[in-house]
Amino acid sequence: MKKLALSLAVSTLAMSASAMDPLPPEAGFSGFLALGAAGGQVESNFLAEVVSIDLSNDDIYVYDSPDQTDIIIPSFGYNLGYTFANKKTRIYAGTAVEDSLDFSTNTVLAVRHDFDSLGNIELAGLAPGVAKVEVWEDPYLLGSNRSSTERSTSGGRLTWDKIFGTGLEFIANARKVDIDHERSGDSLNYLTPEQRKLLDREGDVSRYELGYMFNFGDGLSVRPSAAYIDRDLDGNAMAQDGYELGVSLVYDAGKYVWLNRAVYQDLDGDDVNPIFNETNDANIYVLASEVRVPDPFGWENWYTTVGVQWADNQADIDFNKSTVAMFSAQIGRRF
Numbered sequence: 001m002k003k004l005a006l007s008l009a010v011s012t013l014a015m016s017a018s019a020m021d022p023l024p025p026e027a028g029f030s031g032f033l034a035l036g037a038a039g040g041q042v043e044s045n046f047l048a049e050v051v052s053i054d055l056s057n058d059d060i061y062v063y064d065s066p067d068q069t070d071i072i073i074p075s076f077g078y079n080l081g082y083t084f085a086n087k088k089t090r091i092y093a094g095t096a097v098e099d100s101l102d103f104s105t106n107t108v109l110a111v112r113h114d115f116d117s118l119g120n121i122e123l124a125g126l127a128p129g130v131a132k133v134e135v136w137e138d139p140y141l142l143g144s145n146r147s148s149t150e151r152s153t154s155g156g157r158l159t160w161d162k163i164f165g166t167g168l169e170f171i172a173n174a175r176k177v178d179i180d181h182e183r184s185g186d187s188l189n190y191l192t193p194e195q196r197k198l199l200d201r202e203g204d205v206s207r208y209e210l211g212y213m214f215n216f217g218d219g220l221s222v223r224p225s226a227a228y229i230d231r232d233l234d235g236n237a238m239a240q241d242g243y244e245l246g247v248s249l250v251y252d253a254g255k256y257v258w259l260n261r262a263v264y265q266d267l268d269g270d271d272v273n274p275i276f277n278e279t280n281d282a283n284i285y286v287l288a289s290e291v292r293v294p295d296p297f298g299w300e301n302w303y304t305t306v307g308v309q310w311a312d313n314q315a316d317i318d319f320n321k322s323t324v325a326m327f328s329a330q331i332g333r334r335f
Helices: 193-197
Strands: 028-043 047-050 068-083 089-097 105-114 120-128 133-136 148-161 168-179 203-212 214-217 220-233 240-252 257-269 282-294 302-315 322-334
Touching: 028 302, 047 148, 068 322, 105 148, 168 220, 203 240, 220 257
Parallel strands: none
Antiparallel strands: 028 068, 028 322, 047 133, 068 089, 089 105, 105 120, 120 148, 133 148, 148 168, 168 203, 203 220, 214 220, 220 240, 240 257, 257 282, 282 302, 302 322
């Protein structure tokens, strides 16, 4: 039986249980394709649509916590690449979900090399994802239908796994956020141009993570991690920085693999929001669990996954709060 990848991706959640999976044992073309669906509830005042599925109402009448929207969306994942004859170098293309609360996805184009003593190093370019995400041009417009606009991210990622032969792992991720028509606050005539600039959601998002994989035998692995997050957005009232603490647990029983992830983030806002006269501080909680079953019904080289995830942004500003709770199922084919 081929070893299943240990990357945890539940519905819209992407938080790895390990920095990098083992390279395929044989040279040549390999990878996987997976299709499925996810359903659940979303609460957001900023998100408009994902893959043309509504995530919130197009009109609001008060600045309050977001309403709940029930959704069902398709899910798709792939990782296809080529391992060279030395069995230490691989190039691949794949999908990566970057954030469980804003549905950010990227298309990954990467090259990886496993060094004998230095560790395993991967360089990846991050292009806008296939799943189209739209946000509201002016999320603060009251009493009228808001217009949506596309939001995308692009950038790069460096991963260094098994540093000097240990379980230490390092991941650096830098992305630029682009919004086709960023018009936050344009409907609020009482704001000055300088105050509207404070609400700009475009800019740079960086994340630097250190983790350590502990293998306890009998299929049990635990990976604690810590990260620094810098949301250096153009609008200082939307910008944040802070830290993240996380822990992943993987249990490989042979007939199935059970993956779990828990995360806590503490983020501080940079400047006072001119609408609410508060700083955008936030505490974010994420829980996810997934079970993967190889060769279901005796289907060789296939696998199925079932998972749940919950992510909650407890922002000090009620309007900025958001929640995602999803159940997902996929079937995939390994090559």
